[in-house]
Amino acid sequence: MTRALTRKGEATRARIVAGAAAEIRERGVDEVRLEDVLAHTRTSKGQLFHYFPDGKEELLLAVAQHEADQVLVDQEPMLSNLTSWPAWQAWRDRLVERYLAQGVKCPLNGLLGQTGRRAPGAQAIVTGLMWRWQEKIAVGIRHMQSTGDIAADVDADRAAAALLAGIQGGVLLLLSTGRIDHLEAALDLTIERLRAGARTA
Amino acid sequence: MTRALTRKGEATRARIVAGAAAEIRERGVDEVRLEDVLAHTRTSKGQLFHYFPDGKEELLLAVAQHEADQVLVDQEPMLSNLTSWPAWQAWRDRLVERYLAQGVKCPLNGLLGQTGRRAPGAQAIVTGLMWRWQEKIAVGIRHMQSTGDIAADVDADRAAAALLAGIQGGVLLLLSTGRIDHLEAALDLTIERLRAGARTA
DNA sequence: CGGGTTTTGGACTTGCGGGTCCAGATCTGC
DNA sequence: GCAGATCTGGACCCGCAAGTCCAAAACCCG
Known part of the structure; x- marks a missing residue:
């Protein structure tokens, strides 16, 4: 079929x-x-x-999937390679650069608010994206813990969740205010915190 | 008129x-x-x-303003009174409680994605809300600095921006995944970080 | 009261845009 | 090169919801 x-x-x-x-x-x-x-x-x-x-709904769903995949692809190879502080920085720069370039045109913005509500499947697509995203970050954190660059007592999943939240919020604020400050602040302060944790621990 | x-x-x-x-x-x-x-x-x-x-557009704009105002009102009196760590905790709890209760029904979600794009004024409403919100947080941080509870070398505006981003992202993730974890993680880790700064500084 | 204004109800118009249909072109495998 | 499937074009249908209009009711003030 x-x-x-x-x-x-x-x-x-x-x-x-x-x-x-x-x-x-x-x-x-x-x-x-x-x-x-x-x-x-x-x-x-x-x-x-x-x-x-199934017309528009089905098309929108396909678009959502397409865009969701693209979001992670755009962060490669950095996102899958968070194995040193310079690598983290490179990833951070890529994120800022990417969202700065795309400006107001966030592929997921509309798809979450619009499609997300009506199509039951769109919700799942976004949820899946977020989960994969967070997991990738968590893997990076755990790797850094294995090398002693991040304190062992840090809860990797929790930290990844917070970082992801900061990113999402930063992008959201970029969309509404047009300023990249929030995204940068969230990224920098959260990462800085992970680094600081190693020294004190 | x-x-x-x-x-x-x-x-x-x-x-x-x-x-x-x-x-x-x-x-x-x-x-x-x-x-x-x-x-x-x-x-x-x-x-x-x-x-x-002007029909629907004008109505939507009025609704957006109404809801935006409500968002801050719902955080009072805590938000305007971030003068001690227990007060911060109370504010944090209020936020979590509020968004947990409202679940998927975020008043701004649709208004940003939907109205935000078409109506030029809606954008301004959201921007204004975010700005006021962030400023309130910044005031709280500065107050804590004045009492020595937060290190003086912390950039209050930058920290407030990061915290706000975490909140927005946390709510966004609540909307898409249905889990409150991200909001809690973002709030707790960011606030914890502000507290930790005082001790080390 | 009484004239002017604001408020209210709801029937009617209108255009937009998603979805249907089908005939003809094009391809695919044998 | 032919039979069956797939692909393409576009005319047409049709329901829905925003917006219009006007007449009647309620209200306000002197």
């Missing part, structure tokens, strides 16, 4: 998802009409409903 | 705003139809457009 897609079909489907994602990033979920996506991807109603029988 | 409202008119207007706010909290911005609000507030189309000539 899912395996009834030609090479060409697959390409078209991908084009639609990518186009819709771009459109949504640019103008917000609720401002994007199906027709906009069609125009921007040189496709027709027929195609869209051919690949997404 | 703005002063053409009878006592009764004022009451009706307020009733519409409050009703719309409740409705939005309950079911999300984009799920709320004007008719729903009318039904729930025992009012008619005529009244709604009488008090909000």
